[in-house]
Amino acid sequence: MVDGAGGLIAIAVLLLLCAVPVALSLRPRPVQSVLTTASAGGSRGLAIHPCRGQGALRVLGWVFVGALLIAGAWYLSSSLYAATLFLAPGAYLAYAGWAQATGRAGDGTVTLTPQGIHQLWGSSEVLVPWDDVRGLVTTPKELIVETRRHVRPRRTLPLLGGRRTIEQAEAVSLPYAFLPALPYQEMIELYATSPASRAELGTDEMLERTRRLLTEKRAGPPSPSP
Numbered sequence: 001m002v003d004g005a006g007g008l009i010a011i012a013v014l015l016l017l018c019a020v021p022v023a024l025s026l027r028p029r030p031v032q033s034v035l036t037t038a039s040a041g042g043s044r045g046l047a048i049h050p051c052r053g054q055g056a057l058r059v060l061g062w063v064f065v066g067a068l069l070i071a072g073a074w075y076l077s078s079s080l081y082a083a084t085l086f087l088a089p090g091a092y093l094a095y096a097g098w099a100q101a102t103g104r105a106g107d108g109t110v111t112l113t114p115q116g117i118h119q120l121w122g123s124s125e126v127l128v129p130w131d132d133v134r135g136l137v138t139t140p141k142e143l144i145v146e147t148r149r150h151v152r153p154r155r156t157l158p159l160l161g162g163r164r165t166i167e168q169a170e171a172v173s174l175p176y177a178f179l180p181a182l183p184y185q186e187m188i189e190l191y192a193t194s195p196a197s198r199a200e201l202g203t204d205e206m207l208e209r210t211r212r213l214l215t216e217k218r219a220g221p222p223s224p225s226p
Contacts, residue, residue, distance in 0.1 A: 050107055050179060103120075107120075108174075126153040128172065
């Protein structure tokens with residue numbers, strides 16, 4: 001009876017730990033967290049991060065992983081099947097969390113550097129040099145970069161996601177469903193066709209200009225005068 005009640009409590013706690021991150025992931029992040037400077041491929045550039053999810057999610061994620069592992073260890077003495085149900089996903093999530101914490105996996109952040117367009121999506125990493133960019137097609141879920149040669153994504157780790165729908169000789173896709181609304185086509189065209197403009201990527205002036213643009217987009221069009 002006690003074991004059954006303890007199991008129900010453990011399951012209830014895990015469900016709560018699932019519900020809270022889901023709720024936090026729906027909240028938009030502040031502009032200062034969405035647009036930052038970061039290094040990619042050895043160069044400093046403009047990093048465009050997912051626009052939803054709060055900073056507490058990472059802490060809650062590790063709490064959730066710890067709860068799974070503790071629950072699995074608790075069940076080892078009574079039910080190997082129940083222990084496996086907790087330990088297997090707990091171990092996988094710990095692996096995924098370690099991969100993100102060490103930079104071996106990513107959340108889809110797109111970084112524009114003077115060298116090119118970088119993205120780490122799951123465990124799929126790609127860097128498209130500016131000289132290889134022919135154009136950009138924007139879909140609701142992906143940025144499809146048209147290239148002059150085959151740019152092959154690199155797998156950084158096994159067992160993690162990050163599959164790209166397009167990995168062809170003349171195009172590669174960058175999933176961006178969780179990234180903020182920006183004029184990506186104009187930005188990519190500018191830096192692909194104007195080498196002199198690439199030096200501003202990663203500067204504070206470029207960062208502040210893009211933040212103002214995103215703030216205006218979030219505010220929406222001005223109300224018409226009466």
